[in-house]
Structure formats: C-alpha cells, structure tokens
Amino acid sequence: MSTDRDPLAVEDAPAPSPEEAAASEPGEPGDGASPADDAGAASGGDAGADGSEGEVSEAEDGAREEPAPASEPGAEAPGSDGGSRSAAAEALAAAVRAVESGERSAASFFTGPSGGRRAAGAPVPGSGASPRPERTPAPAPTAAAAPAPPRPTPHIGAEGLDGVRQVLTAGGAPQTLAEQVVGVLREQAAEALREDPWQLLAVPGVRPEQADGFARALLGPECGPGDERRAQALVGWLLERAALAGHTVLEASVLRTALGKQSVPEPDEALQSALAEGSVLVFQEALETPGAARPEPDGSEPEVPVRLLLGLDRYAMAEESLADGLARLISTFGADPAEATVAAEADAETVTDGGDDGQEAGAGSGTDSGTDDAPPASDAGPGAAPDWEAAAAGAPSPSAAELIRAVAASGLVTHSGGEAARAEPLALVVAARALGLRACAAAHTEDGKRRLVALGDLEAVTVAGLLSGQEGPGRDAEGALALDVLAVLDAPQLDVETAAMLVESLTDGTRLVLSGDPGVLWSAGPGRVFADVVAARACPAVVSRTPDTGPIGELVSGIGVGELTTVDAPGKEVVIVPVRDAGEAVHRTVQLVADSVPRAIGVPAEHTQVITPGHGGAVGTRALNAALKERLNPGPGRFGGFDPGDRVAYVPAPGRMVPGTVVSADAAGLRLDCAGSPVVVPPERVGGTVRHGWAVTAHQAAGTRWPAAVVVLPGDAAQELTRSWIYTAFSRGERHLSVVHGVDQALPRAVAEIPAKERTTRLRSLLRAPQSEV
Structure with a gap:
C-alpha cells in the first residue's frame, strides 16, 4: 500500500x-x-436521541431523504408586514424558507413522520412484551418500491386548507406548511393544531424550539414547558429521531434524559402519560449476566435484572412481526434452535471474525451440515423429495456445499461472507432450481442484481422489485411470494420494516437465506436485522471460507x-x-x-x-x-x-x-x-x-x-x-x-477500537425467547 x-x-x-x-x-x-x-x-449510533441540532445522520440526510415542502411562488412568511413575532416563530419561518429556496434540505433537520397515536379505547400496554398479531395472508404491495413512499395529502378542499393556513398564520408559521400539516394530521388538521399546537412537531423539518414558538403565539400565557401536550409531542419526536439513527426502541433512562434536555420538568410523568395514552409501548428485556443465576435460599427462582425499553408501535410491531415470521420459518422443518447453536459452537473453527455482537461473522458462526436431518418427502411439495445431498456433492465449493446442506435442514439460514462469497447463495439457488424448486436470489440494489447476473443468474431481482411485484415470480392467490427458496443478498441493508414485509410474504415451507457481509454498515432504516439474527443463534449460520482476493x-x-x-x-x-x-x-x-x-x-x-x-x-x-x-x-x-x-x-x-x-x-x-x-x-x-x-x-x-x-x-x-x-x-x-x-491516527484507531455505533433493538432477544413465547 x-x-x-x-x-x-x-x-x-x-x-x-x-x-x-x-x-x-x-x-x-x-x-x-x-x-x-x-x-x-x-x-446507527445513539446520537440524535436528544434531538441536538448537530446530530443529523448520514442515513437520515441521504438514504432517508424526504421531499422538501412545496414552494408557493411569491408567498411570504406570515408577519412580513412588520408585525411582531416571537424569536422561535422567526426561526421556524427562516428554516422553512431555507427549505423552499433549496438552500437547505428538509432532511438536514428532519425529524421523521409521526408514528401516530393509538385509537381511543386501545389497550394500554403492560410492562411486558405485548402479544404479537396472528399471521394473515400478505397482500401484494402496490408501491413500486419498498418501503412505501409517504402517504399522499388527503383532499380536504380549499376551505379545509384555508382553515389550516389561518391557524398557521395565527401561530406565526408559513402558510406553505399547510399541505404538509394536512398530510400528517389528516382531515381535522386545523382543529388538531388549535387544540394541541405542539402537533406541529410531526411535520418534517420542524424542531422543538420552533414548535414552542408556534404554541406560544397561539396559547399565550397558558404555554409552558411543563404542558402535557408538549411532553407527549416530544416523546414521539424523540423516538422518531432515534429511529432515524437506527434504533427501534430506546431505554427508558435514555429517553428520560433526552426529555430533560428539552426542559420537560417531570420526565417520568411525561413517560407515564405517553404510556397511558397508548402512543408509546413499553417492554421489559432481561439483561444478560455472565454465569448461571443461583437459586434463592428458599428454592425460588432468582430475580433477573431487566431494562425498560420504550418504542413507537410502528417499529415495535414490525420487529415483533418479523420475529414471529422468522420463528415460523424455523419451525417449519422442525429445526431446534438450541441444537443449531450447539452445532455452531462445535464448528466455531470456521469463523472469520469481523466485528462485535453480531456485526462480525463469528457471532453465530459455523453450522451443522444437516446431512442427518434431511427433510422428509413432504417438504418438497408434490412429487419426490429433492436430493439435497446430491446437490451439495455437486456444489462448486465446500462453503457452497455447506450452505446447501444447511438449507436442506432448516427454513432459515444465515450466510456470512465477502464479495467473492456471493457465488455461494447463487450456487444454492441454481441447485434448488435443478431440484425442481422455485428459487430466487434478491439483492439490495440494481448494481447488486447486476453482479448476480454477471455470475450467471439471469433471473436475479432486487428486494424492492420482488416486493412490489415488478420483478420475480409474483404472488399466489393468498398473496404470498410463489417461492420455495429465497436467498436475500446484502441482508445487512434490510431495515426492520422491509424485513418484516418480506418475511410476511413467505408462505410456510419457504426456505429463507439471509446472506451478507457482516462487516458493512447496517441499514439506513431502523433495526439491525442481519446482525440480530446471527447474534440470536436461533438458526444454522454458515460462514464462508472463500476469501476476497487482490490488494483491496x-x-x-x-x-x-x-x-x-x-x-x-x-x-x-x-x-x-x-x-x-x-x-x-x-x-x-x-x-x-x-x-x-x-x-x-x-x-x-x-x-x-x-x-x-x-x-x-x-x-x-x-x-x-x-x-x-x-x-x-x-x-x-x-x-x-x-x-x-x-x-x-x-x-x-x-x-x-x-x-x-x-x-x-x-x-x-x-x-x-x-x-x-x-x-x-x-x-x-x-x-x-x-x-x-x-x-x-x-x-x-x-x-x-x-x-x-x-x-x-x-x-x-x-x-x-x-x-x-x-x-x-x-x-x-x-x-x-x-x-x-x-x-492521521484516527483511521487505525477506529479500525482497531470502534467496531460500529450501537443500535437499541429487540429482535435478538425476541428470537432468543422460548419458542412458546416467540
């Protein structure tokens, strides 16, 4: 070099x-x-949970770009006639003008769309994990890409928009925000803003100090930092901000501290109110402690330390739906996750370390080849059972053979490797097709698809194209993807919502392979799906022994x-x-x-x-x-x-x-x-x-x-x-x-000492839970 x-x-x-x-x-x-x-x-670091101005993530300002507010030619911010306005209202108007003029992207101070509130009468979450919904047939998405684009602005007529504009003007906010407000708060936007001005925080680009100025202009002396409505809006804003940094949940202590930084006088009361309202879910997660816990002197089970996690239902439900779906795939062929973990430990010499806590290949490395657990004839559907062992014997490399044997025995398998290892899941797909199965390889990007085509797979697709129905085999009458084997490459780029949508689209009996390079950055969206699945050690994990060659x-x-x-x-x-x-x-x-x-x-x-x-x-x-x-x-x-x-x-x-x-x-x-x-x-x-x-x-x-x-x-x-x-x-x-x-020395120091910026997620613990709970 x-x-x-x-x-x-x-x-x-x-x-x-x-x-x-x-x-x-x-x-x-x-x-x-x-x-x-x-x-x-x-x-996906934990920066941004407190909403500080300087902590706008690369993922947020690039891969998670949001459209800027539509500009109205000739429109001026309210108050330009010389009337007095608060400093916060001025800041809000200046920020919006910067977006409209193109001087600054909305994403550079974007907070993300509101996760919404539970409907009135919805059950208040308890202190444990909430029940997960039953699986229903997955409808075919109609969007051209996954995840879906933002919801369109509802048509409420000129009179409704005029009402929103009047409220915005009264609060010193630009009228050009009206369509965005309606897009977020829907048909009753004007009434909602009058009753709760801090709901303006749900509009992309609006920050707490700007929403405070808006509320102050509408409420006058009644406005204060301890207003319950303000605290409610800030809880949602902070959790959306955390999602932009990759978290699906936050520890209660982290959220409490962030509320304190926003001058909420009673953070604990604010959190209790959010829980009672149903806008936030709470979960208990057992903390892992080294060594086995000893029974109490009276013979009772020892108390296990836990941490409280809080999250918006949008991401919490996606994570739980994903865990359910993965557990369903694992159980289809009767695989025992505990046996898979023991086998993984026994074969740990095949590990190539690449990071920590699932970011590296070794977090769940190695696998039982599965030759003694070949699936019964019924697993192959109509006709004779596929001869997986013959397919493995004809594999182009030992790692490809190992992957084929693992897939023969389990409905879910992880595969870790670099660029050269992409040929291994492709070999699996080719072998499965030769066995008469419907098999498909899906990449994250068009370039990833191009590289699969260059390796010989002319039927390769992108994940987005597969989910939208624009690529791949399409869906059956129940809305499930018409596949027996699906290999998802670039799996570290799957965020929790896309992964949940993908797994929910797979019918019982489909074999899923999550393949990727464990050393790369996690997804732009919330979650760390591939790392959590590997770290949970709930399924066989194959680590490629095919190295990337050349100086790079x-x-x-x-x-x-x-x-x-x-x-x-x-x-x-x-x-x-x-x-x-x-x-x-x-x-x-x-x-x-x-x-x-x-x-x-x-x-x-x-x-x-x-x-x-x-x-x-x-x-x-x-x-x-x-x-x-x-x-x-x-x-x-x-x-x-x-x-x-x-x-x-x-x-x-x-x-x-x-x-x-x-x-x-x-x-x-x-x-x-x-x-x-x-x-x-x-x-x-x-x-x-x-x-x-x-x-x-x-x-x-x-x-x-x-x-x-x-x-x-x-x-x-x-x-x-x-x-x-x-x-x-x-x-x-x-x-x-x-x-x-x-x-200078920051480069070798980062390589040696800073594996990744952590994310707070629940998928790993959900997959490790007893099968009766998963």
Whole structure:
C-alpha cells in the first residue's frame, strides 16, 4: 500500500486554501462546519436521541431523504408586514424558507413522520412484551418500491386548507406548511393544531424550539414547558429521531434524559402519560449476566435484572412481526434452535471474525451440515423429495456445499461472507432450481442484481422489485411470494420494516437465506436485522471460507478483523494520498477523479465514485459535488440545478440510492438514465430525491460497487469514523482504491477500537425467547 504524496497525481495546480474550498460550497445554512454534522449516526449510533441540532445522520440526510415542502411562488412568511413575532416563530419561518429556496434540505433537520397515536379505547400496554398479531395472508404491495413512499395529502378542499393556513398564520408559521400539516394530521388538521399546537412537531423539518414558538403565539400565557401536550409531542419526536439513527426502541433512562434536555420538568410523568395514552409501548428485556443465576435460599427462582425499553408501535410491531415470521420459518422443518447453536459452537473453527455482537461473522458462526436431518418427502411439495445431498456433492465449493446442506435442514439460514462469497447463495439457488424448486436470489440494489447476473443468474431481482411485484415470480392467490427458496443478498441493508414485509410474504415451507457481509454498515432504516439474527443463534449460520482476493480484498479483510495492514499493491490498486487540510482534500479528490485514476489506472471519471462521511462541511458531498461538477460537467444547472450529463444519486424510497445520469427535463419532470433504465422524477420530488452523485456517503454507496473508488477522510470527520464505515467505504472499489487521508491516527484507531455505533433493538432477544413465547 503506497503512502506517497500521490503517485497517481499530476502536480498541475496548487491546492486551494480552505477558504476557497468552502466558498465553492452551495449555501447550506445551519449545516455546520463539519461533515460530522451529517454523519453523526452513519452506522446507527445513539446520537440524535436528544434531538441536538448537530446530530443529523448520514442515513437520515441521504438514504432517508424526504421531499422538501412545496414552494408557493411569491408567498411570504406570515408577519412580513412588520408585525411582531416571537424569536422561535422567526426561526421556524427562516428554516422553512431555507427549505423552499433549496438552500437547505428538509432532511438536514428532519425529524421523521409521526408514528401516530393509538385509537381511543386501545389497550394500554403492560410492562411486558405485548402479544404479537396472528399471521394473515400478505397482500401484494402496490408501491413500486419498498418501503412505501409517504402517504399522499388527503383532499380536504380549499376551505379545509384555508382553515389550516389561518391557524398557521395565527401561530406565526408559513402558510406553505399547510399541505404538509394536512398530510400528517389528516382531515381535522386545523382543529388538531388549535387544540394541541405542539402537533406541529410531526411535520418534517420542524424542531422543538420552533414548535414552542408556534404554541406560544397561539396559547399565550397558558404555554409552558411543563404542558402535557408538549411532553407527549416530544416523546414521539424523540423516538422518531432515534429511529432515524437506527434504533427501534430506546431505554427508558435514555429517553428520560433526552426529555430533560428539552426542559420537560417531570420526565417520568411525561413517560407515564405517553404510556397511558397508548402512543408509546413499553417492554421489559432481561439483561444478560455472565454465569448461571443461583437459586434463592428458599428454592425460588432468582430475580433477573431487566431494562425498560420504550418504542413507537410502528417499529415495535414490525420487529415483533418479523420475529414471529422468522420463528415460523424455523419451525417449519422442525429445526431446534438450541441444537443449531450447539452445532455452531462445535464448528466455531470456521469463523472469520469481523466485528462485535453480531456485526462480525463469528457471532453465530459455523453450522451443522444437516446431512442427518434431511427433510422428509413432504417438504418438497408434490412429487419426490429433492436430493439435497446430491446437490451439495455437486456444489462448486465446500462453503457452497455447506450452505446447501444447511438449507436442506432448516427454513432459515444465515450466510456470512465477502464479495467473492456471493457465488455461494447463487450456487444454492441454481441447485434448488435443478431440484425442481422455485428459487430466487434478491439483492439490495440494481448494481447488486447486476453482479448476480454477471455470475450467471439471469433471473436475479432486487428486494424492492420482488416486493412490489415488478420483478420475480409474483404472488399466489393468498398473496404470498410463489417461492420455495429465497436467498436475500446484502441482508445487512434490510431495515426492520422491509424485513418484516418480506418475511410476511413467505408462505410456510419457504426456505429463507439471509446472506451478507457482516462487516458493512447496517441499514439506513431502523433495526439491525442481519446482525440480530446471527447474534440470536436461533438458526444454522454458515460462514464462508472463500476469501476476497487482490490488494483491496486483503486490505478490507484485515479491517474486518480490526487490523489496518499494509498491503502489496504493485499495480497501484491501493493508494494513500495524505492531505493537510480541507482545501487540499477537495483539490486532490478532483485531481484523482478527473485525471490521475483515468490516466494511471484506466478507469474513466464516470466509473469512479467518491465517498465521504457526510453531506455538509468543507469536504462533504455538497462541496465535493460542486467542485467535481465544475471540473467534469460545468453548466448553469438549468434544470433545477442539474444539467444534462450530471451524475446524480436518486433516492426513490428511504434506504435506496440509485446512481444515474441526467438526460433532460420537461414538464413531466427530470429525466434520468439509471443503469440503462429511463426514470422520470416529477418536479415536486426532485428537490427531495435527487442530489448530484459524483460524491456520496458510505450509507448511500452500500450495496453498490464501482471500478474505482476515492474515499475522502477529512480531519473534521475523525470522531465519526468506525470500523464498519471504513470497511464499507474501502470495499466499494473493484479495481482501485484511493484514500484521501487527513485523519492521521484516527483511521487505525477506529479500525482497531470502534467496531460500529450501537443500535437499541429487540429482535435478538425476541428470537432468543422460548419458542412458546416467540
């Protein structure tokens, strides 16, 4: 691994100063000076639970982009006639104007849609886990992507919108928020806001201090920090904020502290009120303690320490539905999870460590081959039982054979491995088809699908396409996917809601394989599904012994086990480019993409991807994209900031980024070419779903690979680096990796000491519960 000044670069221009680099950044008020502002929870860290301004996650501001409020030409914020307004109302108006003008994305201070409240009369949750619903046939989704896009604004007529506008004006908020308010609060939005002004917090982009100003203008002296309505709204807002950082639940103590930071005088009372209202669910989870607990002197069972977890029903129910579905698949073939765990421990020498607590392959590694537990003839449906052992004997590798045998014996199997190991679940799918079974391989992205097709699977699909019915075998009369075997690659990218939808779409008897690289970042959405399933050790777990080859593969494999090693790169496959400051980082990045990599490696600029920790700051995606556009495709941005030939990152649904190129624009919208597929983005969605795409974040890049990658590590992002972020970013290049390195010792320290930013979830404990409870 070279550490030269830049063996690929041509010293053709002096590096600009930090001031010059910052000057090239489009105006983003409030974005902060560091890309860390946007990367604070890139891996699903617990940052953001308190709603602090600077903790906007990379996933939130990129992969979970929300549409900006629709702009009304000529509209001005209420109060522009010189009338007095509170400082908070002014801040609210200024924030909305920034979104409308494009100076700032709504996602940069986005709180997420409200999880809603339980209907009146709904049972109040108890202190234990609430009962999970019975399985019903899964209807075929009608959306073109999964998860589904935000709900459309209901039609309530001009009179209803006028009523909402009047309330907004009275509170000093812009009238242009009216449609968003109706979209969230539905038909009775005006009455709801009058009765509870803090419900404005449910509107994307509104922060507590802004909602406080709105409430103060409407309620006058009656408004106070201890208002029960305020506390209720803040509980929901904080839990939605936590979901954007990857959590499905929060510990009660964490939520209590966050409420205190928002000046709620009695946080405990606020939580009790939220529980009584039914807007929040409470769960008890036993804490794991080393060693077996000893019986009490009187012979009674010892008291097990527990922690209280609070969550919105949207995510809690998705997690429980997912646990139910996975347990159903496990039990279909009579597999005993305890036996699977013992077998996994017995075969632990096959482990390749890659992190901690399920983030690494070894959390549930190894598996019983299952040859003594071949399924009975009835498992194969009509006709003779499939000869799984013969299929395993003809597998192209020992790991593929091991996977086939594991799938023969269990309805759920996890498979861990790197890029080269993708051939193993594909071998399983090919073998299952040869046995007469309906089998399918699904990837997270279109590029993942392309790589499966390149390996020979012309029937590969994406998860979104499979769920929407646009790809794959379709559904049967009961709404279940018409499949006997489904292998989901890139499984770490599954968020809990998508995973629940997928598992609920599988009928009894379908075999599911969750396959992925355990070292990469977790999903952009809430949950850590793959890591939790592996860590629960409730099903057989196969760990591939097929290594990724070449200098990049060797480097990334070392990172996976916490070691940043020097690799031999005779063909300049890996190059380190040290930089001193932000200005030099931008200069070197542009030079690498536009000149050095095409000249020395032979990879053109359009096939080289820049990856940086966040969107904001002097070396975030905005600044880098501005500099790269100026060098590679200069233009006036005549199509809403875009020109034909611009590379873009299109986010059709939360958690999915599709690389593309601008073709043209007309009244129908912005026309893109996404890997040969034409896409038209309506004008009202362009601002919230399309960014320039020469530079993206690691969360956006997950699931996609390019011939060359340039990873930028600016000094102000040092505190945000984790092993999983570095692993993900460094593994995006197929032939070449350049690292623009400005973080000094923070890089090896993150690789060795900071595996990932934790997430609070329940799936692992749900899967470990006794089968009578699962």
